[in-house]
Amino acid sequence: MLVEEVMTREVVTLPPTATIENALKLLSKHRIRHIPIVDDNHHVIGIVSDRDVRDASPSIFENDPDPEEFKKEIQNIMSTPVITVHPLDFIEEVAAIFYENEIACVPVTKENKLVGIVTEKDVLYTLIQLTGVHVQSSQIEIKVKNKVGVLPAVTNIIAKHKINICSVLVYPDPEDDDYKILVFRIQTMNPLPVIQELKDEGYEVLWPNMPGITK
């Protein structure tokens, strides 16, 4: 999946000369945690997070109704340079950027102009879509030899039963390098005939897979 399919296009931004007070109000109004700072050409020159703004705000124990700090310009506290991504980047790359840089948001730029934003929430949402749990389905897990041609052999059996596959995930068996676990979400309430046939064909089917218990 590409960034352009996932990103939010309506981005809330501020100019570098906006005040910290502007930023605070905007964060709370839109219930967001990041604001890209853009110049007149819509180039991203910085980014502020809700924590940056809070760090720059007076303590809640001060009772000043109109604190000096709020009037300071946002460019004093913005983070720079900004890590950005391109609309054609893969969402997996964005996940890796979040993980490696310990950040939770990247602006998306095209020809140096801001065109969108991706946050960790978007990445998690995409992950949920990939696992297929949003479609009515049953989940089965199949332990298979790690070799060429296993996946089509298994999907053929499912297709023979006229059952649609909502999602497929493949992960290595944590206990044995020679095996992989295939996780299918299939659109049926009665997976028994498929499970039986898979077992007859010699596959190990885990339905459900709870370590320590087998039915």
Add this chain to the structure above:
Amino acid sequence: MAKYAGDYKMNCTSAFVYSEQFTNYRFHDEHPFNQKRVVLTYELLKESGALNNNQVLPPRLATDDEIKLVHDGAYIEAVKKAGEGKLSESKAAEYGLGTEDTPVFKNMHEASAWMVGGSLQAVDAVLEGKVQHALNLGGGLHHGFKRKASGFCIYNDGAIAIEYIRQKYGFRVLYVDTDAHHGDGVQWAFYDDPNVCTLSIHETGRYLFPGTGNVNERGQKEGYGYSFNIPIDAFTEDESFIEVYKTALTEVMEYFKPDVIVTQNGVDAHYFDPLTHLYGTMNLYECIPKLAHELAHTYCDGRWIALGGGGYDIWRVVPRAWSQLWKIMTTNTPFSGPLPERWLKKWKDEAPVPLPETWEDIEPLYKAIPRKMEITEKNKQNLDKAMQWIRNQKNTPYS
């Protein structure tokens, strides 16, 4: 509750909606959904002397307008055409018809409309005051969607019955679903409606169809706080299921104070059930109707409509479990001891498995579950999360 104690311990007037026509809802011989279980239950009750002809209420054919309370006109037309063999495969697929779960069969519209009409008969019998409770074991098809068949369900009779109650009687309805599968069709139909509260207790969707029914599904817009879901783990046993059920139903009842309860009494959480991984026994199916019955008297002047639902061990589980439902509905005490000789004799040859000889399950029914404590703990956690919304409101001094 004490106020009504005298009433419900005696015989309650109840209607049993039944016709052999229910068996016309039949996909094919190998399909796990088999309405023969309703016939088996009916005969078991007859042989036990707990059902007389005056209590039997025939279903009726629901009209298209009634089905349209929940479903799209185009979908109804598609079901009709499919039942006449006139719907193309690609068109059928669009409506979830012709799949392994809901294959096309002859006159499928009529067969489904009879079951919907059965649930509407049950509603009218109770809400016109003819009886206190009514049971339609042919109904409870909770996976049917607005324009899509799924999970063995074509029309969602429960959702139609609830909308019918809303429009005809204006009552606030609590829907309680103890089928092992999430009651998704009914939940989504009323997800933004604050006058219909849904409570579903089901095996987690981690493996089991339909996959939804998470604790955080609480409704939306005005309906927020009127959907409750408690997913329980695979291998959950009676005690934990009952703890979750009793706490949740008692708290939701007190919070929502419905005018009428509609229960979906799927019985597929039993250990023998081939389609799920829960480890319930017959105790569960004595406990579930008992509390629903008592609370219906406490909060709803007795108004209680019970529907069938899932249940795929049609020989060893469903007839006994559903008979107990009726027995408790009418007398508040379950059957115990041996099953009627004549019933066993009549069916033992046709049954592919040995029939149980007593109302209770033989103990122990299965080998002890190694991770019972953890499973119980996790279920309790989900229960607390689901009830948090109610408990928070109770503890808020201003509101």
